[in-house]
Amino acid sequence: MDAATAELLVPLTDSRRAHTIAVGRKVERVARLVPELLRAEVVTAAYLHDVGYGYPATGFHPLDGAELLAARGYSLTVCHLVAFHSASTVEADVRGIPQETLDQFTMSADVPGLDIASDLVWWADMTTGPTGETLTLDERLADIRVRYPEGTLVRIAIDRAEPLLRGAVQRASGSM
Template sequence: MDAAFAELLAPLTESRRAHTIEVGRKVEQVAHLVPEDIRDEVVTAAYLHDVGYGYPVSGFHPLDGAELLEGRGYSPIICHLVAFHSASTVEADVRGIDAEALDQFALAAEVPGIGMANDLVWWADMTTGPTGGTLTLDERLADIRVRYPEGTLVRTAIDRAEPLLRGAVQRASGSM
């Protein structure tokens, strides 16, 4: 792992750091599935997808992470992948966050490979447990539902986002 990643991830809890590092490792192993010119950015985004937890501003980690990385000069592709990872738009809606807050990081679907890049980050995130262990998507969703009881923001968002998450995991898995 890159020293700059370690510095950025230092404020995260040990378990969150283990999770995000494993997500990065998983994407590193399958990065050949995206165009060569964006591979490094996709891997970087995977390693940094949860960085916003360590730098809370709005309290919504995908947005906080993307804003932090943009402020540090990271590419629009990296900021997009962090801002939109794992159906973040669904959780933003549940939280009452205006869609425009994330839209500033949106890339056109025409960016070659961006769809698969999103799917790979979502797949890795949704098959990595909260302490870095590998889980199936069903195990990961069950774990989230145990940690966040019915009626909480995260639980409501994950329940609504499940079809999107399943689609991304299926697309990514089918490409490997």
């Protein structure tokens, strides 16, 4: 992790920072699975996937993070991976955030390796606990469900997103 990335993580809580760093380290270890052109970007996005929690503007951390990173000159690839990590579109829908709000960060699905890059960020996020510990996907989902009671926005979103999350984790795990 470079100094600029570390600096952006300073406003996060200690536990959120530990989670984010662990996600970045996981992706760093498997980045060889994406085309060389995307490796540095997927690692950067993994380290910064939750940066929006430290810079709340809309209250939706994937969007807040992507907007912050775009304003600071990060590539569209990094912004895309942050904006769309871990089925964020499902939570955006639950929150009533129009799809058009995220469209500015959408990349073509034709970019070679973007699909596996995205899966790797989702996999690392969904197999890392809130303080950086390694969990199974089932353990991670159970933890989220404990922290966000039934009926809350995050709980509704995670319940709806579960099939997408499982698919990404299975694809990423199968490519290792």
